[in-house]
Amino acid sequence: MATLASSSSSLLLSSPPSKLTQASLPPSLRLSFSSYSHLSSLVSISPSSFLACPARSRRSSVSASTVKASAAEKKKVLIVNTNSGGHAVIGFYLAKELLGSGHEITIMTVGDENSDKMKKPPFNRFNEIVSAGGKTVWGDPAEVGNVVGGVTFDVVLDNNGKNLDAVRPVADWAKSSGVKQFLFISSAGIYKPADEPPHVEGDVVKPDAGHVQVEKYISENFSNWASFRPQYMIGSGNNKDCEEWFFDRIVRKRPVPIPGSGMQLTNIAHVRDLSSMLTLAVENPEAASSNIFNLVSDRAVTLDGMAKLCAQAAGLPVEIVHYDPKAAGIDAKKAFPFRNMHFYAEPRAAKDILGWRSTTNLPEDLKERFEEYVKIGRDKKAMQFEIDDKILESLKVPVPV
Numbered sequence: 001m002a003t004l005a006s007s008s009s010s011l012l013l014s015s016p017p018s019k020l021t022q023a024s025l026p027p028s029l030r031l032s033f034s035s036y037s038h039l040s041s042l043v044s045i046s047p048s049s050f051l052a053c054p055a056r057s058r059r060s061s062v063s064a065s066t067v068k069a070s071a072a073e074k075k076k077v078l079i080v081n082t083n084s085g086g087h088a089v090i091g092f093y094l095a096k097e098l099l100g101s102g103h104e105i106t107i108m109t110v111g112d113e114n115s116d117k118m119k120k121p122p123f124n125r126f127n128e129i130v131s132a133g134g135k136t137v138w139g140d141p142a143e144v145g146n147v148v149g150g151v152t153f154d155v156v157l158d159n160n161g162k163n164l165d166a167v168r169p170v171a172d173w174a175k176s177s178g179v180k181q182f183l184f185i186s187s188a189g190i191y192k193p194a195d196e197p198p199h200v201e202g203d204v205v206k207p208d209a210g211h212v213q214v215e216k217y218i219s220e221n222f223s224n225w226a227s228f229r230p231q232y233m234i235g236s237g238n239n240k241d242c243e244e245w246f247f248d249r250i251v252r253k254r255p256v257p258i259p260g261s262g263m264q265l266t267n268i269a270h271v272r273d274l275s276s277m278l279t280l281a282v283e284n285p286e287a288a289s290s291n292i293f294n295l296v297s298d299r300a301v302t303l304d305g306m307a308k309l310c311a312q313a314a315g316l317p318v319e320i321v322h323y324d325p326k327a328a329g330i331d332a333k334k335a336f337p338f339r340n341m342h343f344y345a346e347p348r349a350a351k352d353i354l355g356w357r358s359t360t361n362l363p364e365d366l367k368e369r370f371e372e373y374v375k376i377g378r379d380k381k382a383m384q385f386e387i388d389d390k391i392l393e394s395l396k397v398p399v400p401v
Contacts, residue, residue, distance in 0.1 A: 075154040075282060076104045080141055080170055082160040083111040083123070086233060086240035087185055091159045092122035093235065093275035095129045098282065105134040108147055110160055113138040122237035142169040145177065155282055157183040163210030164217055175221055181285045182222045183278065186211040188229040188267075188294060188345045197265060198300065199345040201292045219290065226281050226288040228274075228295035231345055232338065234369055235271035242268065243369050244378065245337045246310035246318075249388070251379045254400050255321040257391045259332045262304030262322055265344040269297035270360045277347070280354040287353055294345040297360035303338060306362075313366035321397055328394040335387045 077098055081091035088109075095107045107129060111117065118124065126136045139147035141160060156174040161167030167184065174182050190209040191199040205212050211229075218225045234242050249256045274295050281288035301309070304320055311318035325332040325340065332340045350356040373379060389399050 073283070074102050074104065076152070077106070077155040077157065077282060078144075078148065078153040079105065079107045079157045080144065080160050081107050081109045083109050083115070083117050084239075086238060086242070087159055087230065089122050089233065089235055089238040089271050090185060090230065090274050090278075091157070092125065092129070092237050093271045094157070094159075094278050095134055096132060097272075097275045097279050099129065099132040099134050101279065101283070103282070105129070106137060106148060106151070106153070107134060108137045108139060108141075108144065110141060111138060121239050125237055141166065144170050145173050152177055153179055155179065155181045155183065155285075157185070157278070157282075158214075159185040161214060162187075164213045167214045168217065171218055171221060179222075181224045181226075181282070181289075182218050183225070183281060183288075184214055184218055184227045185295070186215060186227045186229045186292075188231045188296065188343075190229065191345070193341065197342045197344045198267075199294065201294055201349040215292070224285050224289045226291050226293065228278065228281075228293045229345065230274060230295040231267045231269070231343065233269050233271045233274060234365060236369075236372055238271065241337055243306075243310055243313075243366055244373060246307050247314060247370060247373050247379070248383060249385070250307075250311050250314050250316050250318050252383070252400070253316075254385065254388065255319045255392060255397055256307045257321045257323055257335070257388055258303050258307060259323060259325050259336055259340040260303075262302060262307075262320060264303050264338075264340065265300040265342045266303065266306075266338050267296045267300055267344050267346075268306065268360075268362065269295075269358070270365045273297050273358050273360050276359070277350050277354065277356050280350070280356055284354060291349055291353060293349045293353075294347045295350075296345050296347050298347055298351070298358040299360065299362070300344045301362060306338075309362050309366055310370075312363065313370045321392065321395060323391050323395055328391050330387060330391055330394075335391065 075098075079091045079095055082088050091107055095105045099105050107126070109118075109123065109126075129136055137147055141158075153174075156170065156179045158167050158170050161170065161184075171182060187209075188199060190205045190211045192204045192206055194203060211227075215227045218227070232242055246256060277293065277295055281293070307318050307320050323330070325335065347356065347358065392399050
């Protein structure tokens with residue numbers, strides 16, 4: 001049944017205070033979502049060793065003074081950036097933040113500078129990197145040494161490869177050229193589904209996942225390395241729909257079809273949070289070394305909550321429709337931008353080790369996103385909603401004309 005939802009009832013959950021370290025709490029305090037009736041009870045940190053991580057956690061040995069020690073040192077950083085998908089915006093934001101801190105930045109994007117992909121965000125805004133003093137190059141990661149013209153770097157971040165075949169050439173070149181720190185953008189999608197969300201660093205991962213093989217390889221080949229596992233993100237310059245999916249329906253007064261109960265938890269971060277965490281790792285390499293970090297904000301949001309917050313940002317009502325993908329004959333992966341399950345990680349390692357703090361504020365950040373959505377004219381763009389229409393038809397919900 002379709003229901004008219006008020007944005008004031010959206011659900012955001014916050015992670016526990018970071019000053020409570022994992023080692024200080026008993027296993028019994030781990031957060032469990034076995035019942036929806038307990039979703040609003042925010043308790044929870046549990047100890048977790050890096051069960052599936054390729055190296056030990058160092059959080060107990062790092063002091064606050066260590067984290068601040070090397071922040072003033074300026075680095076030469078190479079960002080190997082993907083040319084597609086949601087992760088490209090991470091490299092864009094990081095390049096600008098590091099440049100703002102006085103570091104020397106080269107961002108190498110996979111592919112050809114003149115390709116159609118480069119006409120889309122964030123690539124069509126790379127002039128912002130150049131105007132801030134950065135360098136942009138394009139090419140094949142397998143030929144990274146030639147692409148950068150023999151320049152040496154202190155830090156290399158691979159924000160491109162999803163498997164060892166893609167990352168190994170970059171890692172091997174970095175090793176042979178004397179790079180001091182190797183960072184990798186992995187994925188929180190490698191965690192195995194668990195009965196006790198949220199995912200924390202050290203939870204079991206899928207052993208055959210490509211990102212896992214990369215994490216293992218860099219841990220074995222670099223004395224200073226770190227891996228970062230992002231989830232969903234929002235921010236200007238992102239070229240993968242997130243909040244836009246909801247805005248597209250809300251502004252056209254269409255029902256928003258959400259699979260399942262709508263109470264599934266996920267994590268949506270503003271990309272500035274991801275950039276700030278990575279910057280801390282670059283500026284404090286000894287603290288970050290040999291660690292896995294969940295590259296996420298410190299709050300969860302329900303799927304229904306995201307729809308309501310988007311409607312609140314737009315100043316419009318929202319009608320949420322829940323459906324069973326199987327009964328509707330729909331592939332939920334094609335019909336909805338998020339996973340149809342609890343998929344929620346917390347950034348405990350970054351808080352404990354790097355002293356990082358999240359600034360994501362979805363109610364406010366989504367207002368900024370909606371302003372840009374309208375500014376670029378997407379609210380007036382002609383769109384087809386064929387999959388939505390099939391879902392609504394299966395539920396006998398009138399299809400808007």
